[in-house]
């Protein structure tokens with residue numbers, strides 16, 4: 001089973017929840033940090049990394065000896081990664097999304113395959129938990145290929161906890177699109193509600209079952225709860241706003257170690273989702 005933990009908004013406690021679920025799950029468990037721009041699950045799980053795999057994408061390299069400057073490659077590229085003017089052609093590999101469209105339309109076979117490194121996948125273990133995350137190369141803008149590379153290491157038959165990037169754009173879709181269930185972590189503030197609505201819209205479009213966890217319950221107002229009730233969305237847990245939790249977080253202590261009393265709630269949640 002693939003269980004993704006996502007949030008429309010950054011800083012809501014997504015990793016706190018994902019790590020807690022991994023620590024409370026029994027059997028074969030894998031934690032995957034797909035927040036490749038800023039992975040931080042390793043700070044809490046402290047895994048031993050045993051394998052590093054460089055992730056590269058294929059980018060065009062123009063062979064000007066064969067090129068007729070027809071412009072077909074430029075026209076098909078939605079990302080302006082190729083320009084052609086007169087008898088000059090230029091490729092900008094850092095803008096390339098590796099869709100391979102230009103390779104397909106070039107009748108002259110004037111485009112060779114080059115490589116661009118996008119980041120690294122690291123694998124290891126944290127106690128009995130299998131661990132995997134991606135680290136995007138500094139300056140790299142395109143994270144979905146690295147997220148896909150991370151997900152290639154999903155262990156079949158394990159309970160896989162996918163820690164998704166924040167937001168509702170391509171990196172989130174790349175993470176959650178084949179998940180069996182998604183937990184949306186939000187906070188009871190107007191910003192939390194706004195971004196929760198966007199995330200719910202995406203999941204409904206993808207037709208993935210989901211429920212909500214409210215973090216820092218006690219701050220803000222009850223608009224998130226009222227909206228979830230109106231929409232028929234299940235709120236599975238409310239994590240209290242507690243200074244002790246914030247202090248534990250600052251020391252990279254997992255939530256279920258700072259507040260051991262919350263362990264039973266996470267165990268029950270996993271049981272409900274599994275059923």
Ligand code: SF4
Nearest residue numbers: 067068070071073106
């Ligand atoms: S499609 Fe091929 S031949 Fe045409 S401009 Fe691009 S590289 Fe050159």
Ligand code: SF4
Nearest residue numbers: 077096097099100102
């Ligand atoms: S592979 Fe796709 S994104 Fe990259 S330059 Fe070619 S058409 Fe553009």
